[in-house]
Amino acid sequence: MTATTPARTRLSPDERREQLLELGVRMLADHSLEELSIDLLAEAAGISRGLLYHYFGGKQGFYEAVVQRAADDLYAQTAPPSEGEPLERLQASMEAYVDYVAANRAGYASLVRAAAGGNDALRAIYDTTFDALGTRFFEEDTQSLLIADTPANRALIRGWQAMTEELTLTWCDDPSVLSRDDLLRVIAGSLPAVLAILA
Template sequence: MTTGVRRRMGVEERRQQLIGVALELFSHRSPDEVSIDEIAAAAGISRPLVYHYFPGKQSLYEAALRRAADELATRFLEPREGPLGARLLRVMGRFFDFVDEHGPGFAALMRGGPAVGSSTTTAMIDGVRQAACEQILNHLGVQEPPPRLELVVRSWVSLAESTALIWLDGRRIPRAELEMQLVHDFAALTAVSAAYNEEMAGIMLRALAQEPADGPFGDLLVRLSALAPAVAAVPPQRLR
């Protein structure tokens, strides 16, 4: 039988509760549109009590973004087992799960939101991107990436980010198609770089050696092969 007496939270427990409440609200609306009064009401406390734990909305906003950034970084974690294409596809699935669940919060994190220009927020965003790049390099089995590979990986992480932001604006393309397309984009970026550099060619060939014909990279080859007759039919002068 309950007594109806509300348990008093410790300082850190209350802080974590407020961060969770803020994140939940930011998942449905832009942080710009969420007031301290709404956060207080959702947490079941008074507005002055929110300020007891956080000096202002900015500090609460940054704390919520920190938790979101940490969670987003974990979405790129994947055991280094099996074909690379399948691993990247699972990573993209978890990445878009986060984007889908925390749309406005994800947009705020990547675009800066109310904290635009804040060195703290910039560091959070850079940390997520760096963690993602390190995970992709780990999947490739490369500890000290050559400049061209680093360029490919960083470009791909930026592409995934911008693709997700555009997708959030109406979700006009099926999510599963975008996830597969981004895996194909990684293969395409790597292949173009490999065409210019022998070291990149070796990295790509090692990755492809374990790819099954029915995997994501095999699917890309099938799609490109279907385009080959149409490309071959284009008059040479059109390709110059």
């Protein structure tokens, strides 16, 4: 009895591009953007470099597409639940955020570095996602915490987001500095405390 090679499924261009994006996002879990090369993805996907250039137009186009997909995933995965007390919803959202960053630490950290380092396209993706995560607190249709939408509160939310990001990345680098539970208590507990100062 001879083994047969499974027939390869021919994918449409959209399906192939989707497959490559999903693979790129998965690889960001263990690789920085700098490490995520066209060669590496082509080898992992079993396709030629030329095909990747065909779909993404080059390394920069590939980076941008993968980062945009990862940013979309982060936004979707950190959506607060629609039910529960405000602090419970905040806690659930922050747990999802910490878990996402921990699972994708290399890629997330390299995106933060790239955005800070002057890459305009990646900076735009980062800024748009950062803004969307903050705006979520003020939008009723996304089951936000319904914080009063004032310039002061928006500024406080941005500062709290920056602190949350830095604390989470620091914890990912060295989990001995805080337990996960303590990290989450600090993150979720600090926002109401900050907002209460100006209430």
